[in-house]
Amino acid sequence: MTSDPRLEPRRTLTLRDVSEASGVSEMTVSRVLRNRGDVSEATRERVLSAAKALGYVPNKIAGGLASQxxxxxxxxxxxxxxxxxxxxxxxxxxxxxxxxxxxxxxxxxxxxxxxxxxxxxxxxxxxxxxxxxxxxxxxxxxxxxxxxxxxxxxxxxxxxxxxxxxxxxSHRRAGREMARTILTAGYRKIGFLGTQMPHDHRARKRFEGFTAALAEEGLDLLATEFYSGGSALLKGREMTQAILARRPDLDFLYYSNDMIGAGGLLHCLDAGIDVPNTLGLAGFNGVELLDGLPRRLATMDACxxxxxxxxxxxxxxxxxxxxxxxxxxxxxxxxxxxxxxxxxx
Amino acid sequence: MTSDPRLEPRRTLTLRDVSEASGVSEMTVSRVLRNRGDVSEATRERVLSAAKALGYVPNKIAGGLASQxxxxxxxxxxxxxxxxxxxxxxxxxxxxxxxxxxxxxxxxxxxxxxxxxxxxxxxxxxxxxxxxxxxxxxxxxxxxxxxxxxxxxxxxxxxxxxxxxxxxxSHRRAGREMARTILTAGYRKIGFLGTQMPHDHRARKRFEGFTAALAEEGLDLLATEFYSGGSALLKGREMTQAILARRPDLDFLYYSNDMIGAGGLLHCLDAGIDVPNTLGLAGFNGVELLDGLPRRLATMDACxxxxxxxxxxxxxxxxxxxxxxxxxxxxxxxxxxxxxxxxxx
DNA sequence: CTTGCTGCCGTTAGCGGTAACATAGCCTGT
DNA sequence: ACAGGCTATGTTACCGCTAACGGCAGCAAG
Structure with missing residues (x-):
């Protein structure tokens, strides 16, 4: 297959070039290149080698237009x-x-x-x-x-x-489920930390499901903290510190995602807080990252x-x-x- | 603009539909939609409102083919x-x-x-x-x-x-630079932890630059550890533990990326190792994640x-x-x- | 009035493929 | 020997859009 480096690789190649190089019609080349219709093994090979030698790349723009x-x-x-x-x-x-x-x-x-x-x-x-x-x-x-x-x-x-x-x-259901689990575990003084939610509808729905489930038990969130932008891990730390400074009596923190949850966890460990006895934590998503943390954060896999x-x-x-x-x-x-x-x- | 919900939205719309709806030629519609050529303000608006009313979406396949x-x-x-x-x-x-x-x-x-x-x-x-x-x-x-x-x-x-x-x-230079910094700081017993590198040429080049700079000072890597797949953070922990078990005398660990470096850092902190005095650590990339870690990992921003x-x-x-x-x-x-x-x- | 613009818009001829149909051999059964 | 059916290939007519050019008002200058 002594490939011939033509001296003018100018104009981009079309089916016609391949068809001329292999001595068959454009239609046959097209068939070969798409593996469609019957083409004899002999011509198929001839066409394929011609296409490869020329370095032909099909034009899907044209193909798409024609084939709809x-x-x-x-x-x-x-x-x-x-x-x-x-x-x-x-x-x-x-x-x-x-x-x-x-x-x-x-x-x-x-x-x-x-x-x-x-x-x-x-x-x-x-x-x-x-x-x-x-x-x-x-x-x-x-x-x-x-x-x-x-x-x-x-x-x-x-x-x-x-x-x-x-x-x-169902993010609403996910929020409820987490709330129930938390309540069953006996936590009562619950705070929420999350993203600014006007845009993230799913985070919002988890929040709604979560608070609704609390409400069914006659409970309210005692504190919330929101963020946007920046390193989520760092934000998690800062927000956790902030919320605990305001409400040291909290016994559970629900985070709208695992990344800030992980930050929170790191903060708690640093601060010597007894997790999960004094303070419970949970995030959302099941990110792989969590596997490497000192303690496995409670979470929910988002599938x-x-x-x-x-x-x-x-x-x-x-x-x-x-x-x-x-x-x-x-x-x-x-x-x-x-x-x-x-x-x- | 009493939009008329046609009873048959079957065939997808073309320029012709818009042209008929607005009483000008297809070419003029095309011009309006691309903001090209001269079109009177009156027709422009007529065309635009017709296009919007119909919900016309141009076909870039055709456009691309025609305009090359x-x-x-x-x-x-x-x-x-x-x-x-x-x-x-x-x-x-x-x-x-x-x-x-x-x-x-x-x-x-x-x-x-x-x-x-x-x-x-x-x-x-x-x-x-x-x-x-x-x-x-x-x-x-x-x-x-x-x-x-x-x-x-x-x-x-x-x-x-x-x-x-x-x-x-230059990843080679990056590797060298990190090596020099480490050497200047007085570390001598250096280990490397990284990805399986046949595929990641940039990690390989950093490795090469790193070892080359060590060699210039007559030093060799004392141990290496490679991984592929899985949670990088967790791998970082495991590999760090493993390499230190084999060579407890190491005084520096260079990681091929920040994620496993972060895992290593967490392990060291857990294990009560004095970082950076007993053991120094460095990664590569400057990922945002690092900001939230208990200690800021040495790294190099990859721009x-x-x-x-x-x-x-x-x-x-x-x-x-x-x-x-x-x-x-x-x-x-x-x-x-x-x-x-x-x-x- | 003619000439030459300029501003606006239409006409024509593809772009590079492919669907659909046409066609030319060749084989098979009777 | 020939209809009928394959297989392998070619022909034709677009697909929806745009480049390039042409035409035609309307107006200023000559």
Missing amino acids: RVNLVAVIIPSLSNMVFPEVLTGISQVLDDTGLQPVVGVTNYSPEREEQVLYEMLSWRPSGVIVAGLEHSEASCAMLRNAGIPIVEIMDVDGEAIDSVVGI RLEIGRAAAEILSGKSQDGRTSGVRIELSPRLDPGQTIRTAR | RVNLVAVIIPSLSNMVFPEVLTGISQVLDDTGLQPVVGVTNYSPEREEQVLYEMLSWRPSGVIVAGLEHSEASCAMLRNAGIPIVEIMDVDGEAIDSVVGI RLEIGRAAAEILSGKSQDGRTSGVRIELSPRLDPGQTIRTAR
Whole structure:
């Protein structure tokens, strides 16, 4: 295969170049390159070697236009710096990898306006499906999703009305469940530490579920502390110190995520607080990081990988009876009491 | 603007639909939607409102084919679970956001074969530029990059030969610099803990630079420990315990990244080891996480955000004299001694 | 009145592929 | 020997949009 380094690699190559180099029609080249239709083994090889020798790369823009099909799946998530979403992406990739579908990621930074822009941009590439985090979208975004005429999967959260399919957990229920576990363990003076929540609907719903469950027992949160931005671990430390300074009588702290929870744990250990007897702690997410901490923080697994996988399976027709629309999957997060909730009372 | 909910939103909308709805030619609609060419204010508004009322989303597939221009930038990175690359992406997005260019991310999992596939896939969308992590690529990948006829920016690393532009730091130099600092502080019995390195060329180069600098002082590493997979924090703990069990006489541990370094730090604190006097520690990356640790780990900032920004600036013609090719930018990582290297001897 | 702009908008001809159909050999059964 | 059915390949007509150019008012200058 004495490859011939042409002297003018100028104009980018097209099917025609390959077709001329291999002496068959463009259509046949196209068939070979897509493994579609019948092509004799002889021509197939001739075409393939010509394509490789030339360094031909197909033009999916043209292909997509002609075939009206594009192997892209738009994935729209609020953030990449959360560790939650990269893991969802991993799940999506795992499943999509052997379907010919390809994820394209857009990040919204928790902004509905940005989500709208990203969505518009993505839809303009006519993907064959959309995976989008959350159930809350601007009116325009909802309209676009509805009119797109492609399968939509909303992920992470099931507390609300879905446009099409939905895969996630009930964050409200997760909050309640944690509250019950805490109450059962005998804690009563409970504080909450979390993200600024107007944008993070899931954190908000956990908060709501949590307080609702407390209310059922006639309890209120005794203190709350909110943050935004910065190193979550450090914030966790600072906020924990702050909240305990205000209310030294607290006997439990519920964090809206594991990262600040871990910071809190480190603070408590530093400060010589007896965890979990004097003070119990719990976070949310089940991040891998926790495994390395001096004590295992109580948490709840958000089923991130599973959510990603299930969403991808829906879009690739691998779910249930092969439906790609109107599927609803509610996963059940597993509560891991770790070593920061005392066992019973 | 009494929007009319048509009874058949079947076929997806095209320019023609908007053109009919607004009584002008498709070309004029196209001009309005792209803000190109002269259109009277009156028609512009008519077209825009028609487009919005119909919920028209342009088809970039067709547009890209016709104009031979696509506003995509391929970004190819080894991993998303590293926190390093999300930060690079953030830098890229910051700059690209107001250029009309859009990043499309592909993940290789440190596999050259996968990189080849991802690259092929991406190039088939005819992006207007490529940002790819690292200088080491398969032969086929290099050929594709060279023949693509678009600006290429290799990032993270400058120790090697670039295909086109390059933005990064010298990991070899980073390793040397850390070694010198450690030696200056008087440590002599040094161990290394890191990732399995055949795939991570940058970690390997730091290792090489580090050992080379030791060798110049006639010193060898007394012990090494490698890992792959799993929770880095936990691995850091375990490996630290293991290496110290084998060689209790070590007086310094150099980690190939901050995450396992942090795990090591936690182990040492648990074990009551006097850091930094009995044992010094250092990592690499400058991850935000470290801020919340009980003691600030010595580290070196890898300039991740800056690298992302600079790469994006090159592709968008914002760099230097507007060149989009052949630019070389070497950034200087800042060494932060933190609290885990004793000050002088 | 003619000439030459300028501002606005339409027409034509693809971009590089692919769906769908047409076609040319060749084999098989009777 | 020939209809009928394969297999392997070619032809035609777009896909939805935009570059490039053309045309036509309206107006200023000559």
